[in-house]
Amino acid sequence: xxxxxxxxxxxxxxxxxxxxxxxxxxxxxxxxxxxxxxxxxxxxxxxxxxxxxxxxxxxxxxxxxxxxxxxxxxxxxxxxxxxxxxxxxxxxxxxxxxxxxxxxxxxxxxxxxxxxxxxxxxxxxxxxxxxxxxxxxxxxxxxxxxxxxxxxxxxxxxxxxxxxxxxxxxxxxxxxxxxxxxxxxxxxxxxxxxxxxxxxxxxxxxxxxxxxxxxxxxxxxxxxxxxxxxxxxxxxxxxxxxxxxxxxxxxxxxxxxxxxxxxxxxxxxxxxxxxxxxxxxxxxxxxxxxxxxxxxxxxxxxxxxxxxxxxx
Amino acid sequence: xxxxxxxxxxxxxxxxxxxxxxxxxxxxxxxxxxxxxxxxxxxxxxxxxxxxxxxxxxxxxxxxxxxxxxxxxxxxxxxxxxxxxxxxxxxxxxxxxxxxxxxxxxxxxxxxxxxxxxxxxxxxxxxxxxxxxxxxxxxxxxxxxxxxxxxxxxxxxxxxxxxxxxxxxxxxxxxxxxxxxxxxxxxxxxxxxxxxxxxxxxxxxxxxxxxxxxxxxxxxxxxxxxxxxxxxxxxxxxxxx
Numbered sequence: 330x331x332x333x334x335x336x337x338x339x340x341x342x343x344x345x346x347x348x349x350x351x352x353x354x355x356x357x358x359x360x361x362x363x364x365x366x367x368x369x370x371x372x373x374x375x376x377x378x379x380x381x382x383x384x385x386x387x388x389x390x391x392x393x394x395x396x397x398x399x400x401x402x403x404x405x406x407x408x409x410x411x412x413x414x415x416x417x418x419x420x421x422x423x424x425x426x427x428x429x430x431x432x433x434x435x436x437x438x439x440x441x442x443x444x445x446x447x448x449x450x451x452x453x454x455x456x457x458x459x460x461x462x463x464x465x466x467x468x469x470x471x472x473x474x475x476x477x478x479x480x481x482x483x484x485x486x487x488x489x490x491x492x493x494x495x496x497x498x499x500x501x502x503x504x505x506x507x508x509x510x511x512x513x514x515x516x517x518x519x520x521x522x523x524x525x526x527x528x529x530x531x532x533x534x535x536x537x538x539x540x541x542x543x544x545x546x547x548x549x550x551x552x553x554x555x556x557x558x559x560x561x562x563x564x565x566x567x568x569x570x571x572x573x574x575x576x577x578x579x580x581x582x583x584x585x586x587x588x589x590x591x592x593x594x595x596x597x598x599x600x601x602x603x604x605x606x607x608x609x610x611x612x613x614x615x616x617x618x619x620x621x622x623x624x625x626x627x628x629x630x631x632x633x634x635x636x637x638x639x640x641x
Numbered sequence: 642x643x644x645x646x647x648x649x650x651x652x653x654x655x656x657x658x659x660x661x662x663x664x665x666x667x668x669x670x671x672x673x674x675x676x677x678x679x680x681x682x683x684x685x686x687x688x689x690x691x692x693x694x695x696x697x698x699x700x701x702x703x704x705x706x707x708x709x710x711x712x713x714x715x716x717x718x719x720x721x722x723x724x725x726x727x728x729x730x731x732x733x734x735x736x737x738x739x740x741x742x743x744x745x746x747x748x749x750x751x752x753x754x755x756x757x758x759x760x761x762x763x764x765x766x767x768x769x770x771x772x773x774x775x776x777x778x779x780x781x782x783x784x785x786x787x788x789x790x791x792x793x794x795x796x797x798x799x800x801x802x803x804x805x806x807x808x809x810x811x812x813x814x815x816x817x818x819x820x821x822x823x824x825x826x827x828x829x830x831x832x833x834x835x836x837x838x839x840x841x842x843x844x845x846x847x848x849x850x851x852x853x854x855x856x857x858x859x860x861x862x863x864x865x866x867x868x869x870x871x872x873x874x875x876x877x878x879x880x881x882x
Contacts, residue, residue, distance in 0.1 A: 353690045353699075354675070355844040356778045356836075455838060464821070465778050467838055516648040516656045561661050562775065562782065564690030564697025566654040588692050588775030596651030599702070624652035625702040632703045
């Protein structure tokens with residue numbers, strides 16, 4: 330069993346797994362890791378099932394002490410990770426002994442870093458998931474961010490899969506500060522003028538400081554709406570781009586409200602969703618329209634890669 | 642009923658639309674399809690979000706294509722809704738109106754050209770259908786409000802609304818189950834807890850049930866609130882057959 334004591338919890342740290350599904354009809358957002366790619370990599374490198382929970386660090390990671398040692402893996406944004414005085418590599422399994430100190434600074438590239446511990450983090454399942462839903466104050470570590478003095482343990486005696494030994498350098502993603510996110514237009518594109526849709530696709534939108542796990546408020550050329558942007562409240566998928574009355578887009582992510590009453594001009598495709606978790610305020614997003622065939626082919630390719638990690 | 646539309650919402654969800662307005666028969670169709678998808682599931686569906694007149698069906702395209710899923714859903718139409726259109730269980734929710742519990746009651750009254758007492762009488766003296774649970778855990782969207790007391794949302798939403806607050810937005814009324822930000826006009830508060838992680842399902846109210854607000858005074862509100870905390874309060878439920 331690995332045990333980590335929190336010395337400094339970082340800017341926004343939480344326990345996350347893939348998310349809480351099956352309760353959106355109860356108004357419960359899925360939550361889950363903002364970057365599923367890094368979540369899966371970190372788990373695979375520890376020999377964990379993809380269902381296990383990890384720690385998600387945002388912008389600044391914080392510092393931690395291993396009360397009990399064990400193996401772990403870091404994947405995602407480069408936060409200049411150090412174990413005592415040594416730099417730590419990302420995207421590979423590492424080992425710590427009791428007394429080691431893990432320090433994670435500011436994200437140099439990307440926004441979020443994931444720490445998986447061999448066995449997965451030991452917090453109770455709430456509605457089938459270990460993910461923290463911060464505004465609902467449930468899931469993860471007592472429904473909140475870790476604070477100084479908290480101890481985070483791995484599960485004892487979990488059956489382990491063979492750990493992914495080598496993470497090919499080809500699999501390590503680069504995090505760009507100007508991201509192209511592919512979208513499927515709709516389901517309410519008829520609420521927008523042709524000019525409005527062209528504006529949305531031809532311009533870059535900056536992520537404002539109003540960006541959290543719920544979603545990112547974007548800023549750029551206003552998108553022209555036909556009449557009003559209000560629709561009859563309906564379900565909101567991950568990556569939906571709502572446009573509110575003033576014509577600015579709002580990108581909805583892991584902790585999004587389950588339903589909403591603003592028209593959705595487009596939705597980011599599944600294969601690109603995880604990249605949004607590595608963008609931060611000031612970064613630019615360019616939306617590129619694709620069709621379902623292309624989107625789902627990209628998803629199948631990504632799924633194949635993810636499956637290789639757990640089978641190799 | 643107009644033709645059912647099935648639209649992609651990204652590459653991993655389909656929006657099944659029975660219509661675009663609030664109506665009990667559209668809601669019955671939504672509930673019927675949800676029931677059908679629960680009873681005979683389609684492989685690849687990950688989650689379903691029913692709302693007023695549509696369902697968002699989330700799926701994994703590695704397991705089912707949008708064409709197959711869409712065809713499977715169409716094959717189940719039209720749905721049998723007679724049973725679901727009948728009035729079912731009614732929950733009576735004690736509610737204190739106005740004052741600190743309903744800071745917008747006077748504004749709603751002014752907007753309606755009525756007294757606060759008349760607004761309360763119009764709000765409480767009516768049975769509401771629970772159309773959907775959405776927005777935040779356990780939040781019920783209820784309809785329809787008497788047109789005379791309908792009022793648009795606040796222009797500047799509040800950052801903090803106490804749990805149990807009863808609000809108005811257009812011709813909808815709803816209840817904030819827990820403290821949250823929000824823009825509905827607050828006219829009262831219920832001491833009843835609407836979301837419980839230990840319950841299955843966790844939301845007290847489910848689409849298809851009915852709600853009636855029963856005005857209570859300060860003393861009764863405090864008493865019930867204490868009973869709710871102690872777990873001794875029994876919610877008044879009336880079943881309709």
